[in-house]
Amino acid sequence: MTFETGPESGEWKWLIVVLGILTLLFTGACILGVTSGTIGI
Secondary structure (H helix, E strand, O other): OOOOOOOOOOHHHHHHHHHHHHHHHHHHHHHHHHHHHHHOO
16 A cells, blocks of 8 residues: 555555444454354354
């Protein structure tokens, strides 16, 4: 990745947004997996 524009641009904002979405998806998947394992689906 190139940071020619510097941190003042929207690079960091999008990076944080993407990381946040991935974290939510990962957490949701873990919760669904544990719940399914507990219920026995």
